[in-house]
Amino acid sequence: MRAVVYDGKLKFHREWPEPAVPKGEILIQVRLAGICQTDLEILKGYSQFQGVLGHEFVGVVVNGPKNLRGKRVVAEINCVCGQCDMCLKGLSNHCRRRTVLGILGRNGAFADYVVVPERNCHALPDNVTNEEAVFVEPLAAAFQVLRQVPIERHMRCTVVGTGRIGLLVAQVLAQTGCRLQVIGRNPLTLEYCEKKGIQAFHVDNVVPKADQDMVVECSGDENGLAISLQLVRPRGMILLKSTSAKPWTIDLSPAVVNEVTILGSRCGPYAEAINALARKQIDVLSMVSRIFPLHKAVEAIEVAETPGTIKVLLEVSKA
Ligand SMILES: [Zn+2]
Ligand SMILES: [Zn+2]
Numbered sequence: 001m002r003a004v005v006y007d008g009k010l011k012f013h014r015e016w017p018e019p020a021v022p023k024g025e026i027l028i029q030v031r032l033a034g035i036c037q038t039d040l041e042i043l044k045g046y047s048q049f050q051g052v053l054g055h056e057f058v059g060v061v062v063n064g065p066k067n068l069r070g071k072r073v074v075a076e077i078n079c080v081c082g083q084c085d086m087c088l089k090g091l092s093n094h095c096r097r098r099t100v101l102g103i104l105g106r107n108g109a110f111a112d113y114v115v116v117p118e119r120n121c122h123a124l125p126d127n128v129t130n131e132e133a134v135f136v137e138p139l140a141a142a143f144q145v146l147r148q149v150p151i152e153r154h155m156r157c158t159v160v161g162t163g164r165i166g167l168l169v170a171q172v173l174a175q176t177g178c179r180l181q182v183i184g185r186n187p188l189t190l191e192y193c194e195k196k197g198i199q200a201f202h203v204d205n206v207v208p209k210a211d212q213d214m215v216v217e218c219s220g221d222e223n224g225l226a227i228s229l230q231l232v233r234p235r236g237m238i239l240l241k242s243t244s245a246k247p248w249t250i251d252l253s254p255a256v257v258n259e260v261t262i263l264g265s266r267c268g269p270y271a272e273a274i275n276a277l278a279r280k281q282i283d284v285l286s287m288v289s290r291i292f293p294l295h296k297a298v299e300a301i302e303v304a305e306t307p308g309t310i311k312v313l314l315e316v317s318k319a
Helices: 037-042 136-148 164-174 187-195 222-231 253-257 270-278 294-304
Strands: 003-006 010-013 025-035 056-063 072-075 099-101 113-117 121-123 156-160 179-184 199-202 212-217 232-240 261-264 288-293 311-315
Touching: 003 294, 010 294, 025 072, 025 294, 037 294, 056 113, 056 136, 121 270, 136 164, 136 270, 156 164, 156 222, 164 179, 164 187, 164 212, 179 187, 187 199, 212 222, 222 232, 222 253, 288 294, 294 311
Parallel strands: 156 179, 156 212, 179 199, 212 232, 232 261, 288 311
Antiparallel strands: 003 010, 025 056, 025 113, 025 311, 056 072, 072 121
């Protein structure tokens, strides 16, 4: 099969071995896949991953139980043991023995076929298109913010960073009716937010007043955390939403002095993301900048790196 593989170098392979299907797992023919910041960080050394890239995808089950065969599905990316202390606590996304699709110890979805545990699959309603469904994974990650912090209308919230995840978090927060602003660098994505009725400011024009109840750091850059620390009020919260290959060097004293809660945030509830897309509550289609065929993945990943490009998709197969 065809596959996009990273082994210290990024390469498109025409004849990569098709995956075996272990018991309890199913084979999915990938239709569409999304390029995420995490993929770009892996290419810079994050997670020391080697193998088939890709964790955001939609596909059709070709080998699995009858009730799933032929179904259009998305899949959760954490493949878990179900037996360790984290799994038994209901925190299976933190499974001690997990593998993660295209990120940790397991091949991903930038390929004709991908194998995932059956229990990771979510069948899609007909009114969610493939172009929308490919956003389920990152949109679920955006919804995780609401799981971790109950947002009330009076709260002042700032999203720092207007990249892929920043724009999804901003849209999810906008739904809560909170007092929301986003701060970014790129005029195109700032304008995108304004068009959606979300106040957006260029970082150079922001005078931090230490008055935000919550700041969601989505820039993936240490400067983003530095400004978050200036924006957040004493006893406020900062959520960290991006992983980075490069370790950050930053003065955390303001967090101590102002008793700021800093919270990591990763994967989120798929069902909520699918529902939001089915009800057309979140607009993801306008985030698609380009769609490339799978064999042009190397070029597509280069394009995904360019500022102002929001989502780049890979078309793997047609229905
Ligand atoms: Zn991702
Ligand atoms: Zn486990």
